[in-house]
Amino acid sequence: xxxxxxxxxxxxxxxxxxxxxxxxxxxxxxxxxxxxxxxxxxxxxxxxxxxxxxxxxxxxxxxxxxxxxxxxxxxxxxxxxxxxxxxxxxxxxxxxxxxxxxxxxxxxxxxxxxxxxxxxxxxxxxxxxxxxxxxxxxxxxxxxxxxxxxxxxxxxxxxxxxxxxxxxxxxxxxxxxxxxxxxxxxxxxxxxxxxxxxx
Amino acid sequence: xxxxxxxxxxxxxxxxxxxxxxxxxxxxxxxxxxxxxxxxxxxxxxxxxxxxxxxxxxxxxxxxxxxxxxxxxxxxxxxxxxxxxxxxxxxxxxxxxxxxxxxxxxxxxxxxxxxxxxxxxxxxxxxxxxxxxxxxxxxxxxxxxxxxxxxxxxxxxxxxxxxxxxxxxxxxxxxxxxxxxxxxxxxxxxxxxxxxxxxxxxxxxxxxxxxxxxxxxxxxxxxxxxxxxxxxxxxxxxxxxxxxxxxxxxxxxxxxxxxxxxxxxxxxxxxxxxxxxxxxxxxxxxxxxxxxxxxxxxxxxxxxxxxxxxxxxxxxxxxxxxxxxxxxxxxxxxxxxxxxxxxxxxxxxxxxxxxxxxxxxxxxxxxxxxxxxxxxxxxxxxxxxxxxxxxxxxxxxxxxxxxxxxxxxxxxxxxxxxxxxxxxxxxxxxxxxxxxxxxxxxxxxxxxxxxxxxxxxxxxxxxxxxx
Numbered sequence: 222x223x224x225x226x227x228x229x230x231x232x233x234x235x236x237x238x239x240x241x242x243x244x245x246x247x248x249x250x251x252x253x254x255x256x257x258x259x260x261x262x263x264x265x266x267x268x269x270x271x272x273x274x275x276x277x278x279x280x281x282x283x284x285x286x287x288x289x290x291x292x293x294x295x296x297x298x299x300x301x302x303x304x305x306x307x308x309x310x311x312x313x314x315x316x317x318x319x320x321x322x323x324x325x326x327x328x329x330x331x332x333x334x335x336x337x338x339x340x341x342x343x344x345x346x347x348x349x350x351x352x353x354x355x356x357x358x359x360x361x362x363x364x365x366x367x368x369x370x371x372x373x374x375x376x377x378x379x380x381x382x383x384x385x386x387x388x389x390x391x392x393x394x395x396x397x398x399x400x401x402x403x404x405x406x407x408x409x410x411x412x413x414x415x416x417x418x419x420x
Numbered sequence: 421x422x423x424x425x426x427x428x429x430x431x432x433x434x435x436x437x438x439x440x441x442x443x444x445x446x447x448x449x450x451x452x453x454x455x456x457x458x459x460x461x462x463x464x465x466x467x468x469x470x471x472x473x474x475x476x477x478x479x480x481x482x483x484x485x486x487x488x489x490x491x492x493x494x495x496x497x498x499x500x501x502x503x504x505x506x507x508x509x510x511x512x513x514x515x516x517x518x519x520x521x522x523x524x525x526x527x528x529x530x531x532x533x534x535x536x537x538x539x540x541x542x543x544x545x546x547x548x549x550x551x552x553x554x555x556x557x558x559x560x561x562x563x564x565x566x567x568x569x570x571x572x573x574x575x576x577x578x579x580x581x582x583x584x585x586x587x588x589x590x591x592x593x594x595x596x597x598x599x600x601x602x603x604x605x606x607x608x609x610x611x612x613x614x615x616x617x618x619x620x621x622x623x624x625x626x627x628x629x630x631x632x633x634x635x636x637x638x639x640x641x642x643x644x645x646x647x648x649x650x651x652x653x654x655x656x657x658x659x660x661x662x663x664x665x666x667x668x669x670x671x672x673x674x675x676x677x678x679x680x681x682x683x684x685x686x687x688x689x690x691x692x693x694x695x696x697x698x699x700x701x702x703x704x705x706x707x708x709x710x711x712x713x714x715x716x717x718x719x720x721x722x723x724x725x726x727x728x729x730x731x732x733x734x735x736x737x738x739x740x741x742x743x744x745x746x747x748x749x750x751x752x753x754x755x756x757x758x759x760x761x762x763x764x765x766x767x768x769x770x771x772x773x774x775x776x777x778x779x780x781x782x783x784x785x786x787x788x789x790x791x792x793x794x795x796x797x798x799x800x801x802x803x804x805x806x807x808x809x810x811x812x813x814x815x816x817x818x819x820x821x822x823x824x825x826x827x828x829x830x831x832x833x834x835x836x837x838x839x840x841x842x843x844x845x846x847x848x849x850x851x852x853x854x855x856x857x858x859x860x861x862x863x864x865x866x867x868x869x870x871x872x873x874x875x876x877x878x879x880x881x882x883x884x885x886x887x
Contacts, residue, residue: 240736241736241737241740242614242733242734242736242737243613243614243713243737245713245849245851247830247849247851247852247853247854248851248852248853251853251858252830252831252832252854252856253831253832253856255455255483255832256455256484256496256498256499256501256502256832257498258458258459258462258501258502258505259458259459259462260459260566270852270853270858271852273858274858274859294733295614295733296613296614296617296647299613299614299647299713300549300644300645300849300851301548301549301830301849302456302547302548302549302551302563302564302565303455303456303565304456304459304547304565304566304567307565322614322617323617324617324647325583325617325618325647325649326549326562326563326564326565326644326649329564329565329568330565330566330567330568333565333567333568334567343733382581383440383441384438384440384441384442384579384581385440385442385581387439387440387441387442388440388442388579391439391440393438393439393440395567396571396578396579397467397469397570397571397574397575399438399439399579400444400571400574400575400577400578400579401574401575403435403436403444403575403577406435406436407435407446407472407575407576407577410433410434410435410446411446411448411473411576413432414432414433414446414448414541415541415677415678415681416448416539416541416542416678416681417448419674420670420674420675420677420678420681
């Protein structure tokens with residue numbers, strides 16, 4: 222597999238701050254928009270209800286149109302496993318997320334789409350969110366390989382666990398081909414399981 | 421060295437270590453439903469891929485189906501389209517589908533254990549976060565996204581990292597009127613909604629040991645609400661007796677061999693955990709959520725806490741929760757008026773849940789202002805409940821008796837809150853907008869407490885009704 226185009230070593234774009242903890246995937250995309258057999262329209266409905274209820278919601282602001290680095294709080298993407306949530310963010314334009322912690326299924330879904338989720342300290346997140354609101358046109362550089370985020374003259378530590386980082390940096394996050402490379406070892410492993418082989 | 425169930429099951433299903441350092445983990449049972457799979461099947465078709473082990477995937481229809489009139493085509497054209505795709509994909513790839521005609525349709529996390537598909541020592545994946553439910557039988561069971569569903573279909577494997585393990589011990593004796601739902605809500609309140617991130621939970625202790633399988637299913641179901649992608653209970657005599665005679669469980673001499681293996685994969689005594697948490701079961705009272713995540717809860721006799729009681733970073737969420745719910749800090753939760761009562765979902769839609777709700781329903785009539793729904797978790801649950809006459813008890817008390825499905829847990833079918841309606845719900849999530857109305861409000865509680873709220877018209881203490 223040619224992985225060059227898939228490598229997610231570093232990406233630079235404008236930031237969008239979304240303060241608050243425990244923002245769940247129902248909030249990112251309400252369930253009524255899941256009645257679709259494709260993901261194509263998901264970007265149109267990202268934070269649909271939250272945006273209607275809060276005119277100040279960052280995803281309403283023309284200032285952040287075109288932003289690609291989302292900066293969130295703790296436990297972002299908790300709740301439902303719906304891949305529609307990262308699909309909606311991605312189709313809106315988000316290419317990387319920096320936060321305090323992530324719902325694990327959401328995090329895994331992001332990896333499958335090549336969206337790095339980096340973990341930074343609460344103090345650094347608040348700083349980054351403040352800086353982005355102060356200077357929304359300034360670029361934010363997300364360096365997955367070096368595990369840092371740079372903006373202005375500041376650099377903050379932002380980590381990704383080894384496994385997903387290797388997948389993102391190495392361009393192997395779209396995992397079907399990698400998993401298929403195991404070949405018959407898959408069947409060999411299965412046959413050793415008593416519930417597969419028969420008790 | 422003594423090993424845990426997680427160690428043993430993980431090792432047995434490890435195909436190899438991937439170049440990234442992740443584990444290539446074999447998935448023993450793959451369950452699918454209509455909402456999170458159409459795109460995965462399309463990806464298979466686009467990539468000209470086959471289903472690697474078609475005998476290890478089973479499907480059902482649950483999320484979008486109406487619970488009243490199930491005549492096809494469904495009234496909602498979008499729901500109909502999803503059902504059409506599911507049926508077509510299952511036929512095309514030659515995978516079994518438990519649709520309405522089988523008598524075995526139901527919520528995917530109700531039918532897996534019910535049919536004996538979910539067994540100890542398996543790895544189980546499904547495109548649904550409440551797949552953690554199946555951990556109750558001693559499986560490693562977790563939710564995945566649609567692209568991962570594609571991987572399981574195409575390779576029967578996932579790229580995964582092994583989590584840390586926290587043992588959650590609940591000791592003592594539960595008081596009357598306190599159920600498995602109260603225990604898991606208390607655990608989540610105690611450890612926090614993100615306390616489980618990076619961990620799997622092993623539930624143990626005398627309270628868990630004494631629980632029936634259906635109670636354990638309720639506990640494991642909500643692991644994800646505490647941030648843990650999966651949770652499990654070690655297989656024991658309760659597990660073995662639960663599985664005996666089920667359709668997909670081994671039969672005859674094979675059952676005894678299976679039972680021996682199931683017992684052998686349990687955590688060994690003296691095994692080390694990355695963390696151990698302890699809860700006193702006797703201190704748990706019926707729990708009600710007051711906020712917008714499942715960790716925001718209080719005992720029914722308590723008052724809604726002030727934002728200042730929370731750590732600084734959580735206070736904005738507290739204030740948002742109070743504003744959304746229309747509650748004041750310091751207000752007792754008991755007496756909060758409700759508009760809707762919902763008993764059902766993969767958390768609490770099993771026969772024992774309906775029996776408890778019926779016992780409470782016998783004590784009164786649904787309050788005039790309340791719309792009350794009982795939605796069985798599966799066709800088999802519905803049939804068993806009807807055989808016991810539970811539906812008649814519900815009808816007599818003014819509850820609506822519906823057909824099986826996910827229903828108002830997430831409001832993808834016509835069962836939805838309207839406007840700012842307040843719902844007493846036996847489901848698993850009180851997120852803003854979760855039950856179908858963007859401004860709707862949800863109070864999570866046990867099925868007994870939902871029934872008590874339905875007949876009172878407000879949050880009530882079921883212990884006073886059952887006295």
